[in-house]
Amino acid sequence: MSFKSLGLSEPLLKAISKKGYETPSPIQAKAIPPVLEGKDVLASAQTGTGKTAGFTLPMLHLLSKGPEQRYRPIRALILTPTRELAAQVHANVKEYSEFLNIRSAVIFGGVNQKPQVNKLSQGIDVLVATPGRLIDLENQGLLSLNRVEIFVLDEADRMLDMGFLRDIERIMKLIPNKRQNLMFSATFSKDIKKLAYSILNHPVQVEATPENTAVEVIEQKVYRVAKGKKTGLIIKLISEGNWKQVLVFTRTKHGANKLCKKMISAGITAAAIHGNKSQGARTKALAGFKNGSVRVLVATDIAARGLDIPLLPHVINFELPNISEDYVHRIGRTGRAGAEGQALSLVSADETTYLQGIEKLIGESIEVEIVEGFEPDPDASTEPIKPGQNRSQGRGRNSNSRNSSKKSSGNSKNSNRSRSRNRNTNSR
Structure with a gap:
């Protein structure tokens, strides 16, 4: 199978060839056709499978087929959980759209917003963003999402892990009800499926590898x-x-x-x-x-x-x-x-x-x-340190002895402090 056989436009094929890619990865081969057909897609793909191209290529194809507009509203929104991922996805968008009349920008927190706002004011077609900065700029009236045609939620599982559910729900209210939705996640947990049902409309479900399996190589x-x-x-x-x-x-x-x-x-x-x-x-x-x-x-x-x-x-x-x-x-x-x-x-x-x-x-x-x-x-307790589990459930070899109990108790206190820090970290 070739990228050309998937139905992508010549400018995109030229950009793909320039990057040295010849054949699509499994997730690309499975995700690109339904996206090109305008369908909602729920995709499971592990890191390193080429999933970013799986949604950026067909998205750019669809956007390039639309009528040219003097003023460029945001027509595609890609939401990512971290700054690094946002920057990387935007870099991919820029590379693949090199031979297209498509403008893009990336916004995220932790840096001065002025250069980002200047870029937005020039008019863009594709916006890659993290939730916090996106909501912040929208609250300031510096961007509008009322013309979004394609919405992409990347690494949805990590979004939930980081506590972004409320932000996602808030952003959903800012974009049109009639739109194409693409959701990519490394796993299909119950929470992910629940989120998918609230966002996607009769989605095509694709998987690049069996759910939750490690890469064989x-x-x-x-x-x-x-x-x-x-x-x-x-x-x-x-x-x-x-x-x-x-x-x-x-x-x-x-x-x-x-x-x-x-x-x-x-x-x-x-x-x-x-x-x-x-x-x-x-x-x-x-x-x-x-x-x-x-x-x-x-x-x-x-x-x-x-x-x-x-x-x-x-x-x-x-x-x-x-x-x-x-x-x-x-x-x-x-x-x-x-x-x-x-x-x-x-x-x-x-x-x-x-x-x-x-x-x-x-x-x-x-x-x-x-x-x-x-x-x-050999004398260390094998007591599990899972959140919410008490010390009496440990399985250390000397867990019944007084000395081991004292040792375990000390470990448990340290573990509780560590877990507290961990939960705070994940909620940010």
């Missing part, structure tokens, strides 16, 4: 290790492996900063990226990671979502995510476009239940290795 491995030895082990693995580009995930912003400092002290160039970093700092860190001046990028889940890092060879879970599906999102950063990748997880005793949940989700057991000198603590 990714080599996965678990290192069982004592909690206090994780930092030493990750430094050993990166140093001795001479790895040049490693994306490391932590649960919290504080954890990302702390690990980053330890890396630098060990002679490994590293940068942290999370919600407390300014847009300038995040852009600089990502640029350094891409050009090789930064070997390790330490990130939280939300900050890493939407990062475009082609052919990333290594992803390390310094801490397993609280939610099993997030593991799939994380390791999906590697093994992209058919390339091989390696996903490693450093798992301490209190993350045992998380590991079991992940293995159940992906339908396989992950290979386990123990490195000499970094062995797991």
Whole structure:
């Protein structure tokens, strides 16, 4: 199958060819035809499957077929959860529309709004936006969404994770009822399906890969290790492996900063990226990671979502995510476009239940290795630290002993503080 066989216009085919693409990815082949037919689409696609082109190409095709207008109202709105993803989607829109008479702009918070407002005032066809800045500028009367023909909700699952449901509902009231809707999500959870039914009209449902499965080309491995030895082990693995580009995930912003400092002290160039970093700092860190001046990028889940890092060879879970599906999102950063990748997880005793949940989700057991000198603590509690679960449900080998109980109680208090920070982080 070729892009031409999908029915895309010559200017788009020219732009695709310029980027060096010859055949559409599975999600592109499945999503583009129904979008071109004007149908609503609900698509499930993991990171790195080419989903952005799956909606930008047919969207641009449809917009280019419309009558030229002297004043350009916003005719297509693409809503994304993060600044980085918004910038990346806009870059794709600009590349694919190079030979079309289409204008586009991107708006997001954390930066001066004046340049964004100036761009909007010139008239644009396609707007890529994050919810907060979009609502802010609309409240100021600096943009209007009453002429939107195509609405795209990208990474809908992460939108809900970040607490944007009310913002989405508010934005829906600002755009016309008669429109084409496209929703892309890595997973089809109950909440996603509920949101889809409230937005989409008789949608065509497409999936690039089976729901919630890890990419097959990714080599996965678990290192069982004592909690206090994780930092030493990750430094050993990166140093001795001479790895040049490693994306490391932590649960919290504080954890990302702390690990980053330890890396630098060990002679490994590293940068942290999370919600407390300014847009300038995040852009600089990502640029350094891409050009090789930064070997390790330490990130939280939300900050890493939407990062475009082609052919990333290594992803390390310094801490397993609280939610099993997030593991799939994380390791999906590697093994992209058919390339091989390696996903490693450093798992301490209190993350045992998380590991079991992940293995159940992906339908396989992950290979386990123990490195000499970094062995797991045989006396550590394996009590799960899931939110809302009490200490008595733990399954530590010495959970009935008084000493272990005291140890577990201490861990539980620390875990409660960590969970509180985590929930606050995800709600922003």
